[in-house]
Amino acid sequence: MSNRDGLRERKKEATRQAISDVATELFVARGFDNVSVAEIAEAAEVSRMTVFNYFPRKEDLFFDREEESRQILKAAFAERPAGEAPLMTLRRLVQSLADRAHPFAKFTDATAKFWRTVAESPALSARAREMRDELIDDLAAVLAGAIKRPLADADARLAASMVVTAVTVAYTEGLREHKARRSAASTREAFLQIMERSFSGIAIMLKGTPYA
Amino acid sequence: MSNRDGLRERKKEATRQAISDVATELFVARGFDNVSVAEIAEAAEVSRMTVFNYFPRKEDLFFDREEESRQILKAAFAERPAGEAPLMTLRRLVQSLADRAHPFAKFTDATAKFWRTVAESPALSARAREMRDELIDDLAAVLAGAIKRPLADADARLAASMVVTAVTVAYTEGLREHKARRSAASTREAFLQIMERSFSGIAIMLKGTPYA
DNA sequence: CCATAAATTTGTACTAAGTACAATATTTTG
DNA sequence: CAAAATATTGTACTTAGTACAAATTTATGG
Secondary structure (H helix, E strand, O other), X not given: OOOOOOHHHHHHHHHHHHHHHHHHHHHHHHOHHHOOHHHHHXXXXXXXXXXXXXXXXXXXXXXXXXXXXXXHHHHHHHOOOOOOOHHHHHHHHHHHHHHOOOHHHOOOHHHHHHHHHHHHOHHHHHHHHHHHHHHHHHHHHHHHHHOOOOOOOHHHXXXXXXXXXXXXXXXXXXXXHHHOOOOHHHHHHHHHHHHHHHHHHHHHHOOOOOOO | XXXXXXXXXXXXXXXXXXXXXXXXXXXXXXXXXXXXXHHHHHHOOXXXXXXXXXXXXXXXXXXXXXXXXXXXXXXXXXXXXXXXXXXXXXXXXXHHHHHOOOHHHOOOHHHHHHHXXXXXXXXXXXXXXXXXXXXXXXXXXXXXXXXXXXXXXXXXXXXXHHHHXXXXXXXXXXXXXXXXXXXXXXXXXXXXXXXXXXXXHHHHHOOOOOOO
């Protein structure tokens, strides 16, 4: 009997979750850099080594949804109408994320606090930048795949970099609006306005390529 | 007599240079992550603490020209014709860097090796990303200053992010061309072509703002 | 030139992340 | 229940970076 949900698997998941919960609590209370892995281990009643078993780097305790953006991209391109320009697929995806107030396009006190914690920690900021670059690479590969090119070419890399940059700027401005106590509607509007302007410009950059 | 080039100042400069030289040598020979600060100190015949005195972080031993990009930006905007659109100033600046084969737009075996060393080290890559973000902040401030806005506004941040992203992509593609053994002319052409396309798109994004 | 101030260099001790690897405990399986 | 597989723990280590005091070197005023 191979055991996808035996005692062992359940315990592992519970241990992982316990560590993650304890860590999150400590981080928001005292800041990422003021909590050591040893403390987390102790609070989670587990050895320091076990923490590193589940979370190879300390930053992984904070960013626990890395996989999600990858999945969202894959799904968007899997479901897109045949023949739609890749850039249009992304445009619709961003709209849809904003409509659904998905975490990647949501502006609340909680998200503001989350990103403030990141900004206050050099290590977390560095990891966030790293994830951004990985996302660009992924997106470039997905884009190239969508038009059946074997490898990400220069156009795909340009498109991917520009779109991710646009989202970053738009999201940052959205957060700023939220912190300035604007209404949810006007915050969302600020986000989407930057995205729309960006997509118009990116379309020009990609004119003549198969991506626009 | 206050002493801008007394014995003390000269010794300091010599020490700094000696450390930097020794470090560079070791890094290119064995890779950034395989050389410890203690080794560098020993090779430079100086104490470990002295290394950290001059270079607060190990990465600073490798990236020793951080200030330069800031200066170039400042200079470009100080010298620009009155009334020129800031985006045009940047366009001319990029052209000029390419014409002069400035390090930021130069594609040789040496620059390729330099960036390969960076790519092979997580720490150096992280620092490079950090510097990129700092450059964006600087540029946003310079842009806002150029049209006499007190603080970097959303448009300035969008413009700055997009231009720096464009340069990053264009430079990366330039390096790729070089490594693929293209001629210097065609490498330069690839770089400039991406920059030109990008500037066209960015102009669209900024239509109606004082930046374009 | 000398005494003293100022700045640089060094030594010591520390924290904390991350790794290697062996020893131990727990779960699965036959 | 015994043996195999896997998870957890302990120990020892490396390295970047910091705090701070002691020692050395250079500058300066009389």
